[in-house]
Amino acid sequence: MSGDLILVLNCGSSSIKFALFEARSEALARRPLWNGKVQGIGGPTPDFGETSIPVRRVQLDAEHPYTAALQLIREQVDQRLQGRRLVAAAHRVVHGGKRYFSPTLVTAEIIDDMRSYIPLAPLHQPFPLEAMGVLLAQHPELPQVACFDTAFHHDLPLVEQILPLPYSIWKQGLRHYGFHGLSYEYMTHVLPERYGDLAQGRVIVAHLGSGASLCAMQGLQSVATTMGFSALDGLMMGTRTGALDPGAVLYLMEIDKRSLQDVGHMLYHQSGLLGVSGLSSEPRVIVQHENDPGERGVRAQLPLALALYVRRIVREIGALTAVLGGLDLLVFTAGVGEHNAFVRERVCRDLAFLGVELDDDVNAGNAxxxxxxxxxxxxxxxxxxxxxxxxxxxxxxLMLLSKPQM
Incomplete structure (x- = not known):
C-alpha cells in the first residue's frame, strides 16, 4: 500500500476533525500528513482550519450543512492526493454496544444496526453514522472502517462488566461498557516507550476533556473504568453529570413532573461544570473568575464547581487505586488534562496521601x-x-484492510 492514504474522521454534532495518514505496511507514522477540522457546522459562522494554515470562514449549504462539510473535506483531500490513492475512510464511533468490539467494514446494514446505540451516546453516536451514510452514497467504492471507543474495555473482568440490576437485564446486554477506549489504547503504545516496565504496572490514565473518564490498567489491559453503560457515568464533565443517584432522576420525573426529554437534556447538556458554575463548561474559563470581585465572583458556585470537579476525579482515582492494589503511574491526557496545569495541581495536591509529589515548576510550564x-x-x-x-x-x-476478506 505504499503511497496510499487513509482519511480518519472524528465527527461531532457541530464539528468534524480529520486527519490524513500514509497507509504503509511498516509502522504507521504517528503524525498525520495533514489534519484539521470544520467547526460551527449548522451555525451562522462555520470555519475550516488545517495544519499550519489560519482558520478561514466557509459557506456551507444551509439545508444540508453536514453533507456540505464532508464534501469540503473530501475536496481538500483530493487536492492533496497528487496521484496517490485514498484507500479508506476510517471513523471513530463512540458506542459499539454488545456486537461491535473490533474494527468493522461499514455497510448500509451495519449503519442501520449501529443506530440502535444512539440512545446510549446521543451526543456522539449519530454523527459518524451520518458521515458514513453520506460517503457510502457519494463514494460507494471507498471502503469505510468503524472503530469503537468501547472496544478497549470489552474484556473487562466480569465483576466490572455486570450492573447491580436483575440478572435478566444482564442477559439483555446491559453492561458496563466503558468509553474513550481509542485514547486509552494509544497509551498502551506510547507509555511503554517512555516509561518501560513502569507502564506494565498499576496505571491510571485520566482522559479529561469535555467528556471525561479514568481507566485503571495493569499489564496494559483495562481492568476498571469510570464510564459505564452510557457516556453519562463516572466523572463530572463539562455539561454532563457523571455518576448520579438514580433516585434524583426519579424525583425529577415523578415529583418535579419533568418529562423524559427534559431530564435527558438536563443530564447531558445542562449539568456538570456548566450547571454548577452557571458560567461555563470550561475549567480554564471558570478559574479566571473564581476570585473576581463583584456579582460573578461572589457566587459560591464558581469555586464550588471546580472543587466538585476535582473531588470527583480524586475520589475515583482513590477507588481505582484500591482496585489496582496501589498506583505506580498517573497519566493526564485530553484537552483539560493536557492543557490545564491548575487542574492537575489540585488533583495531585489531594492525592498526597498516596505519596504523589508534583514538581510545580514543571507542571506549570507544561503546555x-x-x-x-x-x-x-x-x-x-x-x-x-x-x-x-x-x-x-x-x-x-490499515490492519483490517490488509487482512484477506472472506
Whole structure:
C-alpha cells in the first residue's frame, strides 16, 4: 500500500476533525500528513482550519450543512492526493454496544444496526453514522472502517462488566461498557516507550476533556473504568453529570413532573461544570473568575464547581487505586488534562496521601508536551501525555484492510 492514504474522521454534532495518514505496511507514522477540522457546522459562522494554515470562514449549504462539510473535506483531500490513492475512510464511533468490539467494514446494514446505540451516546453516536451514510452514497467504492471507543474495555473482568440490576437485564446486554477506549489504547503504545516496565504496572490514565473518564490498567489491559453503560457515568464533565443517584432522576420525573426529554437534556447538556458554575463548561474559563470581585465572583458556585470537579476525579482515582492494589503511574491526557496545569495541581495536591509529589515548576510550564511532572521523590510517577486517537483509528483501518476478506 505504499503511497496510499487513509482519511480518519472524528465527527461531532457541530464539528468534524480529520486527519490524513500514509497507509504503509511498516509502522504507521504517528503524525498525520495533514489534519484539521470544520467547526460551527449548522451555525451562522462555520470555519475550516488545517495544519499550519489560519482558520478561514466557509459557506456551507444551509439545508444540508453536514453533507456540505464532508464534501469540503473530501475536496481538500483530493487536492492533496497528487496521484496517490485514498484507500479508506476510517471513523471513530463512540458506542459499539454488545456486537461491535473490533474494527468493522461499514455497510448500509451495519449503519442501520449501529443506530440502535444512539440512545446510549446521543451526543456522539449519530454523527459518524451520518458521515458514513453520506460517503457510502457519494463514494460507494471507498471502503469505510468503524472503530469503537468501547472496544478497549470489552474484556473487562466480569465483576466490572455486570450492573447491580436483575440478572435478566444482564442477559439483555446491559453492561458496563466503558468509553474513550481509542485514547486509552494509544497509551498502551506510547507509555511503554517512555516509561518501560513502569507502564506494565498499576496505571491510571485520566482522559479529561469535555467528556471525561479514568481507566485503571495493569499489564496494559483495562481492568476498571469510570464510564459505564452510557457516556453519562463516572466523572463530572463539562455539561454532563457523571455518576448520579438514580433516585434524583426519579424525583425529577415523578415529583418535579419533568418529562423524559427534559431530564435527558438536563443530564447531558445542562449539568456538570456548566450547571454548577452557571458560567461555563470550561475549567480554564471558570478559574479566571473564581476570585473576581463583584456579582460573578461572589457566587459560591464558581469555586464550588471546580472543587466538585476535582473531588470527583480524586475520589475515583482513590477507588481505582484500591482496585489496582496501589498506583505506580498517573497519566493526564485530553484537552483539560493536557492543557490545564491548575487542574492537575489540585488533583495531585489531594492525592498526597498516596505519596504523589508534583514538581510545580514543571507542571506549570507544561503546555501539552509529554512530560514527567512529578518530583524524583514521588512514590507515584505523574505524567502528561497528549492522546492520538486518530492514529489508533488509522492503524486499525490499515490492519483490517490488509487482512484477506472472506
Amino acid at each position: 501539552g508536551n509529554a512530560a514527567l511532572i512529578s518530583t524524583p521523590d514521588s512514590r507515584v510517577r505523574v505524567a502528561v501525555e497528549p492522546t492520538n486517537e486518530e492514529w489508533v483509528v488509522a492503524q486499525h483501518a
